[in-house]
Amino acid sequence: MSTTTTRTTYSIKDAAMLTGLPASTLRYYESIGVIGPIRRGETSSHRVYSEEDLDLLTWVACLSATGMSVDDMRSYVANGALGPSAAANQVALLVEQERRLALEAEQIALRARYVRIKIAYWQAVEAGDTARADELSDQARALADDLKKVRKN
Amino acid sequence: MSTTTTRTTYSIKDAAMLTGLPASTLRYYESIGVIGPIRRGETSSHRVYSEEDLDLLTWVACLSATGMSVDDMRSYVANGALGPSAAANQVALLVEQERRLALEAEQIALRARYVRIKIAYWQAVEAGDTARADELSDQARALADDLKKVRKN
DNA sequence: TAGAAAACTTCAAGCACTTGAAGTCAACGC
DNA sequence: GCGTTGACTTCAAGTGCTTGAAGTTTTCTA
Numbered sequence A, B: 001m002s003t004t005t006t007r008t009t010y011s012i013k014d015a016a017m018l019t020g021l022p023a024s025t026l027r028y029y030e031s032i033g034v035i036g037p038i039r040r041g042e043t044s045s046h047r048v049y050s051e052e053d054l055d056l057l058t059w060v061a062c063l064s065a066t067g068m069s070v071d072d073m074r075s076y077v078a079n080g081a082l083g084p085s086a087a088a089n090q091v092a093l094l095v096e097q098e099r100r101l102a103l104e105a106e107q108i109a110l111r112a113r114y115v116r117i118k119i120a121y122w123q124a125v126e127a128g129d130t131a132r133a134d135e136l137s138d139q140a141r142a143l144a145d146d147l148k149k150v151r152k153n
Numbered sequence C: 001t002a003g004a005a006a007a008c009t010t011c012a013a014g015c016a017c018t019t020g021a022a023g024t025c026a027a028c029g030c
Numbered sequence D: 001g002c003g004t005t006g007a008c009t010t011c012a013a014g015t016g017c018t019t020g021a022a023g024t025t026t027t028c029t030a
Helices: A012-019 A023-031 A051-065 A070-078 A084-127 A130-151 B012-019 B023-031 B051-065 B070-126 B130-150
Strands: none
Touching: A012 A023, A012 A051, A012 B070, A051 A070, A051 A084, A051 B070, A084 A130, A084 B051, A084 B070, B012 B023, B012 B051, B051 B070, B070 B130
16 A cells, blocks of 8 residues: 655656756756755656745746846855745745746747748748838838837846 | 048947947957957047948847857858848748747746746735645646646647 | 046956766656 | 667756956046
8 A cells, every 4th residue: 555645746857847947957056056955766866856846946046037146046045035934025026027927928929020020031032022021121120129129128 | 522421330339239239249249250340440449330230230139139049140140141042041040940939938928827826825825825825836736737748749 | 638537448267057978767669 | 578769867068148357548527
């Protein structure tokens, strides 16, 4: 009869997806002590992330995204400033993170549109349709201006 | 009677402001050949950017913003200078860029959802609503499970 | 027009990842 | 069981800026 504890563990790939940090960066952060050593599998050397690990990494991702240096992140985490006792503070951090993600999504949508225009442009050039190419060139220029504005935040 | 070509020129600081790239990055791009050598002042060694330089740099800034490597930027700019003959090459590069952007958008949407759950979670903890906190914890876990299924594609 | 202050220059070093090589581990079909 | 496939591991080297130092050049103010 096995103990049926609800499985709440994650592979490094899961952790990477949920935090937005590449797996290589998770290993890097661990290697330089931003986060403590992660538990390994019973039979393997593979990292096994717990729910708490994920919570902590979510915070670290927030700090990283706001441009904090790894040295500062390390002391921030070491000082326990990210524990449950600072809930209000943490919500503020997460709301900020949410705002930044929305902005990032906006930027990506703009860039995708820009790229699509450029694809159409080169296809027009290839087809020898100069008028359409010029028109698309103007569209690209206008969009580049939009992109610059969004970027300022 | 002087030739009245309106010769608009820009300092490196002007160029940085107009392209959104730091001055240090403009010098770096020039040093590794992403852009050609910029004209210098008559009496000084200061860079003097022309309108054409600015156009090219705006384009380079867009490539940079979409995460293109400097090597790819270099060949892309070189191909662009070659005009219509390289059109097919340009389209291939851009289609790849479009695919990357779509993937990035997907990841960001997922992260945003995770962050929103975490915000609600900490607000529940702060309010002492343990039941709701547990429920949200489950939701975060469910999101991770959904992710595993999506990952198969 | 002198002399300070701001902006530019090069070069080198630093930072925060990122990638590559070479090997280990796990899950599947046979 | 047994090979193949793909994800994981470590470690070292590479990448793309970024910053700092030390020295011009330009511009502002007096």
